[in-house]
Structures are given as C-alpha cells and as structure tokens.
Amino acid sequence: MTTNKTNASGEPGGVSPRTMSENIVRGLTPSGSPAGQVVAEPWGYHTVRIHEITPEVADVATYHLGFDDSAVAVAYRFQPGQFNMLYLPGFGEVPISLSADPRSSTTWAHTVRAVGNVTQKLASSKVGDTLGLRGPFGSGWPLHTAEGHDVVIVAGGLGIAPLRPAIYELLRQKNRFRSLTLLYGSRTPETILFEHELPEWSQRGMTVQLTVDRADAAWSGSVGVVTLLLDRLSLNDPQQTSVFMCGPEVMMRFVGKSALARGIPESQLWLSMERNMQCAIGLCGHCQLGPTFICKDGPVYRHDHLAPFLNVEGL
Amino acid sequence: MPMNSTSSVFLARSDLQLLIDRLAEQGFEVIGPTISQAAIVYDRIHSVSELPQGWTDRQAPGEYRLERREDDQLFGYVVGPHSWKRYLFPPLTTLTTADLTTNGWQMRAADDNPPKYAFLGVRACELAAIRVQDKVFLEGAYVDPTYQRRRQNAFIVAVNCTQAASTCFCTSMETGPRCRSGFDLALTELPDGFEVEVGTPAGEALLLQLPTTPIAEQQLTDAEQRRQQAVDQITRKMDTEGIRDLLLTQLNHPRWEEVGQRCLSCTNCTMVCPTCFCSSVEEVADLEGQHSERERRWDSCFNLDFSYVSGGPVRRDIRSRYRQWLTHKLASWIDQFGSSGCVGCGRCITWCPVGIDITEEVAALREVGHDNK
Amino acid sequence: MTALDLLQKAHFASKLPAAVLERLAAIARVVEWNEGALIFREGDHRDDLYVLSSGHVTLEVNVPGRGLTRILTVRSGELLAWSALLGDGRMTTSAIATEPTQAIAISGRELRQLCEADHEVGYHVMGQVASALSQRLLATRLQLLDLFAKPH
Numbered sequence: 001m002t003t004n005k006t007n008a009s010g011e012p013g014g015v016s017p018r019t020m021s022e023n024i025v026r027g028l029t030p031s032g033s034p035a036g037q038v039v040a041e042p043w044g045y046h047t048v049r050i051h052e053i054t055p056e057v058a059d060v061a062t063y064h065l066g067f068d069d070s071a072v073a074v075a076y077r078f079q080p081g082q083f084n085m086l087y088l089p090g091f092g093e094v095p096i097s098l099s100a101d102p103r104s105s106t107t108w109a110h111t112v113r114a115v116g117n118v119t120q121k122l123a124s125s126k127v128g129d130t131l132g133l134r135g136p137f138g139s140g141w142p143l144h145t146a147e148g149h150d151v152v153i154v155a156g157g158l159g160i161a162p163l164r165p166a167i168y169e170l171l172r173q174k175n176r177f178r179s180l181t182l183l184y185g186s187r188t189p190e191t192i193l194f195e196h197e198l199p200e201w202s203q204r205g206m207t208v209q210l211t212v213d214r215a216d217a218a219w220s221g222s223v224g225v226v227t228l229l230l231d232r233l234s235l236n237d238p239q240q241t242s243v244f245m246c247g248p249e250v251m252m253r254f255v256g257k258s259a260l261a262r263g264i265p266e267s268q269l270w271l272s273m274e275r276n277m278q279c280a281i282g283l284c285g286h287c288q289l290g291p292t293f294i295c296k297d298g299p300v301y302r303h304d305h306l307a308p309f310l311n312v313e314g315l
Numbered sequence: 316m317p318m319n320s321t322s323s324v325f326l327a328r329s330d331l332q333l334l335i336d337r338l339a340e341q342g343f344e345v346i347g348p349t350i351s352q353a354a355i356v357y358d359r360i361h362s363v364s365e366l367p368q369g370w371t372d373r374q375a376p377g378e379y380r381l382e383r384r385e386d387d388q389l390f391g392y393v394v395g396p397h398s399w400k401r402y403l404f405p406p407l408t409t410l411t412t413a414d415l416t417t418n419g420w421q422m423r424a425a426d427d428n429p430p431k432y433a434f435l436g437v438r439a440c441e442l443a444a445i446r447v448q449d450k451v452f453l454e455g456a457y458v459d460p461t462y463q464r465r466r467q468n469a470f471i472v473a474v475n476c477t478q479a480a481s482t483c484f485c486t487s488m489e490t491g492p493r494c495r496s497g498f499d500l501a502l503t504e505l506p507d508g509f510e511v512e513v514g515t516p517a518g519e520a521l522l523l524q525l526p527t528t529p530i531a532e533q534q535l536t537d538a539e540q541r542r543q544q545a546v547d548q549i550t551r552k553m554d555t556e557g558i559r560d561l562l563l564t565q566l567n568h569p570r571w572e573e574v575g576q577r578c579l580s581c582t583n584c585t586m587v588c589p590t591c592f593c594s595s596v597e598e599v600a601d602l603e604g605q606h607s608e609r610e611r612r613w614d615s616c617f618n619l620d621f622s623y624v625s626g627g628p629v630r631r632d633i634r635s636r637y638r639q640w641l642t643h644k645l646a647s648w649i650d651q652f653g654s655s656g657c658v659g660c661g662r663c664i665t666w667c668p669v670g671i672d673i674t675e676e677v678a679a680l681r682e683v684g685h686d687n688k
Numbered sequence: 689m690t691a692l693d694l695l696q697k698a699h700f701a702s703k704l705p706a707a708v709l710e711r712l713a714a715i716a717r718v719v720e721w722n723e724g725a726l727i728f729r730e731g732d733h734r735d736d737l738y739v740l741s742s743g744h745v746t747l748e749v750n751v752p753g754r755g756l757t758r759i760l761t762v763r764s765g766e767l768l769a770w771s772a773l774l775g776d777g778r779m780t781t782s783a784i785a786t787e788p789t790q791a792i793a794i795s796g797r798e799l800r801q802l803c804e805a806d807h808e809v810g811y812h813v814m815g816q817v818a819s820a821l822s823q824r825l826l827a828t829r830l831q832l833l834d835l836f837a838k839p840h
Contacts, residue, residue, distance in 0.1 A: 186836060223747075283459050314635030
C-alpha cells in the first residue's frame with residue numbers, strides 16, 4: 001500500500017462536488033477561464049521541500065514536506081483521510097495520504113512504504129530535496145457522524161497512516177464521543193507503525209489494542225488477526241457505535257462482516273479504499289470500482305455504498 | 316436573408332467550398348472526412364476535393380470496407396475509425412513540465428495553444444458523443460483544461476445520415492440518426508446541394524456569408540425521405556430497458572467468461588469509441604535529469620496494467636476487463652454522468668478483430684444464466 | 689466465584705440455556721496459572737478443556753529452524769484445548785499463560801459422556817464449540833494470507 005488513503009465530511013460516500021471544488025480552489029492556484037469563471041487547474045503542482053525524514057519501520061518513512069511558497073503554506077488545509085499526489089520529476093507520481101495532525105501548519109506528513117520506483121526514489125531523497133505536490137484530493141473520514149458514539153478505529157498494517165490524522169482529531173475533540181478505541185493489527189512486532197505514540201494516545205483516553213499476525217517468544221502481546229480484536233470487543237451499544245477502518249481490502253471485508261455480526265448498523269461503517277489512482281480528479285478512469293471513482297468519490301466510503309462490489313473478484 | 320430557427324435554406328453543392336473558405340478566413344482549422352489507408356478518417360482539409368466523393372463504407376462485425384457509390388455524394392458513408400474526440404481530447408498531450416533549478420524543481424503547466432477547430436461532417440451519434448464527453452470533462456467537480464480549451468472554440472457543421480451501416484444502432488440509444496441539437500449548422504445532402512439548418516447564432520452568422528437560396532418544398536420532402544432511409548436501414552437493436560440494474564446485478568453471469576474467451580483484449584473498441592475517455596500519464600525525462608514532462612496518453616481498461624495496485628493488477632483476466640468496459644459504458648456511466656456512455660455508433664462492433672457485438676452481449680446477459688446471482 | 693458464576697459470564701457460554709450451564713458447572717472446576725506458566729506442551733495428552741475467565745494464553749508451535757512461533761492469543765471468555773473434547777486428547781500447540789490467568793476446567797471425557805447421555809446438552813455444547821472453531825479457522829485463513837506483507 002504505497003497509496004495510502006483518506007478526509008471528513010458528512011455526505012454519505014464522501015464530500016459533495018461543491019465542497020471538493022472549494023477545497024481544490026483553496027488548495028491550488030486557480031486560473032481564470034476565458035469565460036471568466038474560476039476553474040481549478042487540476043495539474044497545478046506546488047514545489048515542496050523535505051523538511052524532515054522520520055524512519056518508521058523497515059522500508060517505511062514519514063516525509064515532512066513544506067511548501068516553498070508561503071502563501072500556499074498558509075492556505076493549504078486537508079481533512080483527515082485525504083491524500084496528495086506526490087511527484088518526483090523523472091520518476092513519476094504517487095497518491096499518498098496525509099498521515100499527521102490536520103491542524104499542523106508548517107509541514108505536512110506523508111508516511112510511505114518504498115515499494116515501487118517512485119517511492120523507492122523518495123526513499124533515497126534527503127532533507128532539502130524538492131518535489132511536486134498537488135492536492136488534497138478525495139473524501140475524508142466523516143468524524144462528525146460519530147458524535148456521541150463509541151468510536152472504533154480498525155487499522156491494518158500501513159492502513160494506520162490515513163487514520164492517524166483522524167486519531168489526532170478524535171483525541172482533540174474527545175468529549176464529543178462516548179469512547180475511543182483503536183484496534184491495530186500489524187504483521188510482526190517489528191512493523192508496528194507509530195509504536196512510540198500508542199502509550200500517549202492511550203494516556204489521552206483512547207483504548208489501544210494491538211495484535212500481530214506472527215511473533216516469536218519475545219513478544220508478550222496479542223497474536224492473531226485484527227478481526228479477532230473486533231470479535232472480542234465488548235460494545236456498550238452497537239446501535240451507537242461507529243467504525244472507521246483502513247487496511248488491505250480483504251481485512252476490511254472481514255472487519256465489515258464482524259461489525260455487522262455484532263449489530264453495528266452498516267451506515268456507521270466507513271472504509272478507505274485503494275485502487276490505481278493516477279489523475280486524482282476522476283478523469284483518467286483508472287481507479288473505478290463499480291459506479292465510483294475512488295479518487296474523487298472515495299477513498300473513504302460508507303460500507304453499504306460499496307458492499308455490492310466488494311465480493312466480486314476482478315472488479 | 317432573415318431566418319427563424321425552424322426554417323432551413325438551400326446551399327448549392329458548388330458553394331460548399333465557400334463554407335470551408337469562410338471558416339478558414341475566420342481562423343478555423345477545418346477538420347473533415349477524407350480517405351486515408353483505405354478508410355474514411357477525420358483530418359485537416361482545405362478543399363471539397365479532399366472529401367470522400369463517391370465512396371461509401373460497408374460495415375459488419377469485424378469488417379470495414381470502402382466501396383464505390385453509384386453517385387458522387389460527398390457524405391455518402393456512415394462513420395469510420397476516427398471520432399472527433401481525437402481533436403477535443405488528443406491521444407497525446409503534454410500536461411506539465413518540470414525543470415531543476417538552483418531553487419529545486421519548478422513545475423508549470425505546459426504551453427497549450429490549440430487551433431480553433433471547425434468540424435465538418437459530424438453525425439448525430441457523434442454530436443451525442445461530444446455531449447457525453449462534455450459531461451465527463453467539463454461538468455464535474457474538475458474541469459479538464461485540455462478539453463475545455465479545444466471544445467469552447469469548436470464550430471460544428473453536422474451532417475444528417477441518409478443511410479446506415481449494419482452495425483448502427485443509434486435509434487436504440489435515442490441519439491440519431493437525425494441531428495437535433497449540439498451543432499452550429501446541420502446539412503442534409505441532396506443530389507445538387509444541401510438542406511442547411513441553423514443551430515446557433517454563430518451558425519446563422521456564418522450562413523449569412525454564404526450564397527444560400529430559399530429551399531423548395533420538393534427539396535424538403537426529398538431531404539426528409541433521405542433521412543428516413545437511414546432510419547429504415549437500421550436493423551440492429553439494443554434493449555436498454557433497466558440496463559443499469561440488469562448489468563450491475565449480473566456481475567457473475569457466465570456470459571462474461573464466454574465473451575472473455577473470444578475477446579483478445581486488443582483495446583480497439585476503446586480506441587474507436589467516441590466516448591471512452593481513459594488515459595494514463597507517463598513521465599518523460601531528459602537524459603541529464605534536469606527536465607521532465609508529464610505526458611497524458613489514451614489508455615484502455617483492456618490493458619493489464621490499467622488496474623495495477625501495489626501487489627499487481629486487480630483485473631487479471633480478460634473476462635473481468637471486458638466486464639469492466641461493458642458495465643462502465645452501459646451501466647455505471649449512468650451513475651457517474653447521468654447518461655449512457657454508448658451512443659450506438661457501432662464502431663466497437665466494426666473494429667473488433669473478432670467481431671464481438673455489444674448488442675448481442677447485452678441480449679445474452681439478459682438471459683438468466685444457470686449460475687448467476 | 690463458583691464455576692457457574694464464571695461460566696455465566698464467559699462469551700463461549702453466552703448462548704447456552706441455563707439448564708445446560710448448570711449441567712456443565714456440575715462437572716467444572718476453577719483453575720489458575722501464574723504468568724509464564726506452561727499450561728500444556730504440543731503433543732501432550734490432556735483430558736481437560738478450558739474456558740478462560742480472565743487473563744490470556746498464547747498458543748505456540750515449535751518450528752525447527754525458527755524456534756517457538758506464537759500463533760494465537762486466547763483471551764478471557766474463549767475456548768482452550770478443544771482437542772480434549774474432539775480429538776484424541778493430544779494437544780496441537782503449546783499453551784503459555786502470558787499473564788495471571790484463571791479458567792474453568794472441564795474434563796473432556798466427562799463432557800463427552802454428558803453429551804452422549806443427553807443429546808440436548810450435546811447439541812448446545814457442540815454448537816458453541818463449532819462456532820468458536822469456525823471463528824478461529826477464519827482468523828487462521830486471514831493469517832495465512834499474510835495481508836500486511838510488503839507487495840512484490
């Protein structure tokens with residue numbers, strides 16, 4: 001999952017086109033069309049500079065990017081769950097979700113696994129190097145729909161990256177939710193992302209449960225897939241529970257199945273999808289799943305809007 | 316000569332050159348039908364003599380052949396492998412350029428100053444296709460600047476079909492054969508000239524510069540009969556009743572497997588389709604690593620790499636790629652853009668090397684398979 | 689707390705009718721292990737199966753060349769040592785209490801006799817065992833898929 005995900009809006013299935021355009025107009029340089037109306041320039045890149053690189057786990061690092069143009073830096077905002085297109089001239093472009101606090105105002109974090117040629121090139125970059133950025137794109141996590149609910153976040157592997165901005169926002173507004181729980185599954189104890197932050201999240205009032213798929217005897221924590229954590233979780237009131245999930249598609253299918261079996265309404269399950277996003281603006285056709293374009297209708301979807309397409313092979 | 320919007324006039328065949336000349340004088344690059352590589356294609360023209368006078372096209376699944384007509388009509392053919400999308404949405408576009416400076420990489424939009432196009436010979440199904448691409452590129456949350464720059468200045472001279480190919484099914488898609496809107500001027504070819512209808516004030520203004528004459532009752536009847544001949548020649552049908560729900564609930568129909576065995580995944584249908592809009596963007600760098608460009612080129616959902624995600628392509632077999640194409644074109648397009656993505660032009664049938672017929676596939680999918688849920 | 693109290697609270701027994709719970713409690717006893725205790729070793733013959741009432745237990749398999757590999761954590765409310773009921777009593781993994789753990793122990797032999805004698809009880813007990821094992825099977829499949837591995 002090089003392409004991480006995600007944002008927060010109330011519309012089922014994502015933000016409305018109007019909100020999207022406004023975001024983009026605010027985020028990118030608008031150009032005047034001959035007709036006089038303001039048209040977003042979807043291919044407009046901003047130069048960003050790597051301010052800091054945080055090595056996370058093997059092959060994964062967080063790149064803190066800052067805009068060279070201070071006016072852009074002031075105007076840029078994103079919603080938890082949205083993604084940017086990062087462009088390394090000479091190599092290409094990849095969709096990467098924003099992975100840190102949305103209220104940050106100086107640098108913008110992107111947690112990336114080096115897996116393709118663009119991300120591998122990024123992995124060899126140094127502080128001070130420049131690249132291109134356009135965004136933010138896509139729908140975000142609709143956190144306000146979960147107000148008053150028990151909020152359960154289910155993350156698998158790198159899927160925690162697009163959820164992390166939501167976690168910051170949930171902790172900041174903690175008293176608007178009845179409870180916050182993070183269920184996080186990692187491949188091994190060595191690949192747990194943001195491990196050093198977990199105690200802090202827990203201290204600030206989030207129940208954090210961690211499990212790994214495989215471990216040796218040195219690991220005293222839980223072993224088993226992350227869906228088991230949801231199976232076992234005791235729920236106050238399933239009707240008042242919201243679930244935000246991100247991870248491999250198979251994982252999300254089974255998390256959805258488990259949540260539904262526990263009586264959580266399908267309209268309160270949200271997931272973030274991955275497909276081959278190239279243009280990020282719904283024009284290139286690559287990231288379609290059923291009737292939707294993941295780049296602009298997603299990546300965050302309400303479960304029932306995608307359910308008919310999740311179990312069909314090769315869609 | 317004053318005209319109201321419903322009236323039409325007569326333009327003599329010998330004066331068609333003046334239409335081309337006036338457009339050129341107004342700065343338009345005129346694109347029209349001409350013969351190249353044994354097919355009628357759309358290319359730059361300067362003169363009536365470049366039109367496919369006296370030629371017609373014979374089409375069948377997997378078959379296209381030019382034949383001599385018994386008369387010398389200029390527009391006596393149906394549609395060829397080209398569509399106007401190659402001018403509005405070019406097969407290859409440079410989107411942005413990047414240069415390495417002392418201040419790091421600097422990106423900017425690539426220069427794009429397209430000519431003003433005038434399209435001569437646009438058929439009703441093609442007008443519908445342009446409307447469909449307008450929805451895709453101009454009417455969503457994001458506007459495609461490449462398309463917009465070309466589309467907003469385009470002048471459209473439509474031509475009504477007076478015959479149909481065996482592959483045509485525009486009547487099923489309710490897009491033709493009669494040109495009803497979306498043109499500046501619309502012609503119906505008669506033996507000695509054209510019935511000309513006006514669609515826009517721009518069309519009317521141009522027409523005022525041409526030596527037209529009032530049209531005779533007999534000419535109007537003749538034009539109507541010729542247009543009716545096209546309607547009567549259409550034999551192919553597609554039943555579109557409830558097609559969205561039908562297709563999206565038949566994703567495991569055995570027919571997908573069957574058509575997947577025949578389909579070569581060659582991408583021809585998507586290249587000739589006047590509405591297919593998929594593209595991919597590639598990086599084109601210089602050898603020194605100082606300059607790089609983002610190039611957009613037409614792509615096809617039939618390419619294996621099209622659905623690539625980290626780990627591999629999602630649509631690994633031809634069955635799933637054909638299913639993606641057909642369900643997108645006829646079903647999910649409706650969710651996305653409010654109309655079908657198919658205009659019934661029949662190009663995908665003609666240019667399929669193994670003659671797969673979209674209307675036949677839909678009919679087969681309507682038959683409930685033994686194992687489909 | 690008595691075995692019956694603990695059973696009533698366990699997820700494993702949550703769908704069992706009261707009458708069945710009482711029959712189980714009659715042949716159950718409460719056991720406890722310290723952190724680090726080896727409950728059983730892979731290949732051991734054991735008669736007891738357990739329903740955990742607190743703490744957790746990690747299942748391990750010895751893989752030559754790789755050493756002990758932890759494959760699953762069993763938590764409070766869940767079933768442990770099902771082979772005592774369904775198999776030949778030979779344990780398929782090793783089990784270690786990774787924190788102080790309490791469980792309800794039931795003799796597999798006695799439980800089999802009870803189920804045999806009263807099919808009503810047998811139906812309910814086997815239903816719960818099957819459901820616990822199907823959940824574990826599904827989880828194992830997902831583990832096999834190695835979902836979080838780096839794509840190649």
